[in-house]
Amino acid sequence: METFKTVINIANNSLGSGLVALLTAGGEQIFSTVVVKCPCNQLNFIYGLVFLLVPALALLTLGLILSKKTWQLVTGLCSRQEKVCGSCGQAKSLAMVLFQISTMAFMAPVTWIAVALLNGVLTECAMTGTNTTFFNNHLCKGREKEADCVKELHMFPCGKNGTVPKDVREEVLLMLRAESQVCPVKLLHRLTWFTASSSACS
Structure with missing residues (x-):
């Protein structure tokens, strides 16, 4: 009977994790489509980072606050008189x-x-606003009108017409999207492994 309860608990944890991930992914897609509008000026980098990291920080805070185990740990530590690290087992x-x-x-x-990062909208916005000459040269090197490409890079996400041809702008944005999509695959792989480990340990 205990084994059955353990299996049910693991299934509940996995189902809850999957639901949270699904809702978050859907929310991010809606957010990127409806809210995110790259300013296409020198503030692209800050704008992209804020819209990438601030919601993630809010979700982390919410995850910690809403966790039953967090409150059990906090109230359990506060009510104990003895040291928490009294023994190796503790x-x-x-x-x-x-x-x-x-x-x-x-x-x-x-x-x-x-x-x-998989979507690439925020990455395009943020990375076209970097003031790093090395990175900007990396994006525009060997392309038609290279000097203009570096100068007008921050306008690429909006598709604003400039002196740089449209196909060059699209190539640069495609390269940014491709570079952006490599990291999340590794990130999701590790997250899946950690979640499975956590479910098995609980």
């Missing part, structure tokens, strides 16, 4: 609980960032 169980809390709390923010 330290191990504390580390396990912290691992489980952080794994579940990081599910939504990591999903948000991964989906945003």
Whole structure:
């Protein structure tokens, strides 16, 4: 009977994690489509980072606040008179609980960032606004009207007409999207592994 309860708990945790990830991914897609409008000026980098990281930070905070285990840990630590790390066993169980809390709390923010990077809209906006000469040259090197490409890079996400041909603008944006889509695959792989580990340990 205990084995059956363990299997049910693991299934519930996995189902909850999957639902959180699905809702977060859907929310990010709607957010990117409806809200995100790149300013296409020198503030592109800041704009892109704010819209990538601030919602992720809010989701992390929410994940920690809404976690039942967080409150059990906090209230349990406050009510105890003895030291928390009195023995090796207590330290191990504390580390396990912290691992489980952080794994579940990081599910939504990591999903948000991964989906945003896969989508590429925020990456295009942010990376065309960098003031790093090396990176800008990397994007425009060997392209037609290279000097103009570097100068007008921040206008590329909006499709504003400039001296740079449309096909060059599209090539640069395509390269940014491709570079952006490599990281989330690795990120989602690790997140899946950590979530499975956390579910198995609980």
